[in-house]
Amino acid sequence: xxxxxxxxxxxxxxxxxxxxxxxxxxxxxxxxxxxxxxxxxxxxxxxxxxxxxxxxxxxxxxxxxxxxxxxxxxxxxxxxxxxxxxxxxxxxxxxxxxxxxxxxxxxxxxxxxxxxxxxxxxxxxxxxxxxxxxxxxxxxxxxxxxxxxxxxxxxxxxxxxxxxxxxxxxxxxxxxxxxxxxxxxxxxxxxxxxxxxxxxxxxxxxxxxxxxxxxxxxxxxxxxxxxxxxxxxxxxxxxxxxxxxxxxx
Numbered sequence: 001x002x003x004x005x006x007x008x009x010x011x012x013x014x015x016x017x018x019x020x021x022x023x024x025x026x027x028x029x030x031x032x033x034x035x036x037x038x039x040x041x042x043x044x045x046x047x048x049x050x051x052x053x054x055x056x057x058x059x060x061x062x063x064x065x066x067x068x069x070x071x072x073x074x075x076x077x078x079x080x081x082x083x084x085x086x087x088x089x090x091x092x093x094x095x096x097x098x099x100x101x102x103x104x105x106x107x108x109x110x111x112x113x114x115x116x117x118x119x120x121x122x123x124x125x126x127x128x129x130x131x132x133x134x135x136x137x138x139x140x141x142x143x144x145x146x147x148x149x150x151x152x153x154x155x156x157x158x159x160x161x162x163x164x165x166x167x168x169x170x171x172x173x174x175x176x177x178x179x180x181x182x183x184x185x186x187x188x189x190x191x192x193x194x195x196x197x198x199x200x201x202x203x204x205x206x207x208x209x210x211x212x213x214x215x216x217x218x219x220x221x222x223x224x225x226x227x228x229x230x231x232x233x234x235x236x237x238x239x240x241x242x243x244x245x246x247x248x249x
Contacts, residue, residue: 076115078187081160082147083116085109086140088126088165088192095123098143115160120147124170127225131169134177140170141180150185157183168193 024032047054084098087105098120101108106121113119122143129136141154150157161182163171168190174180182188207216208226220226 073111074114078115080115080117081158081185081187082118082120083113083160083162084120084122084144084147086122086143086161086163086167086171087124088163088167090126091123092125092127093123094125094139098146099123118147122167126166126170131166131173134179136170137174137177137179140167141174144171145180151183154180155183156180157185159186161186161188163188163190163193165192165194169195 041049043054046052085102085106087102091105099122100120102121102123109116109119120143122140124136124139124143131137141156144156144159144161145151145154148156148158151159161171171188171190172193172195175182203212203216204220204225206212207220210217
């Protein structure tokens with residue numbers, strides 16, 4: 001190993017050698033000047049430096065950059081409007097119309113969305129169909145258009161759209177392809193959308209090929225997600241890059 005301060009040569013030996021710490025006389029110690037000040041090391045740092053497991057009883061004293069405590073209630077800072085929630089990957093069975101609730105995916109949002117004058121949940125088959133599928137894009141447009149009475153033609157008006165993960169890609173694809181559009185009176189909130197692709201897609205496909213770890217390989221087989229369908233392939237990073245180029249040109 002070579003460095004700016006010291007070069008180290010490592011040689012493997014067959015038997016251990018006891019190395020005694022060098023001893024300095026008092027005069028030599030007094031002549032040594034401090035060149036660096038000691039710094040505190042976290043439990044994680046100690047684990048990385050020593051290879052020892054972090055104690056289960058130790059606590060990491062990390063100071064948050066901001067307060068995570070939320071108020072018990074909140075108020076709407078804009079105009080209340082009908083809301084529609086667009087889910088991501090993982091729903092198998094499609095509903096013909098918007099649902100009044102989807103707790104297994106979204107949880108209970110009743111008291112947590114004061115800007116929503118009403119709540120509807122799109123339920124689409126995101127296992128079989130990719131976000132680039134034209135029929136799927138038309139379906140998400142149809143779901144969004146039915147929420148507000150002021151929506152006309154293919155323009156979504158006076159609506160708050162909340163999308164998650166691949167649902168954001170589906171909405172973006174539908175708008176980019178001109179299947180529907182948003183009026184200035186609508187608001188779209190996209191959360192956790194893999195706009196540059198998701199490495200989990202690569203890992204998932206490798207798991208289906210038995211090319212990762214045993215646990216994941218068994219898990220994907222038991223869930224029935226293998227072989228990886230086009231909906232998972234369409235969120236690979238390199239596929240996303242190609243799709244973006246097609247949309248921009």
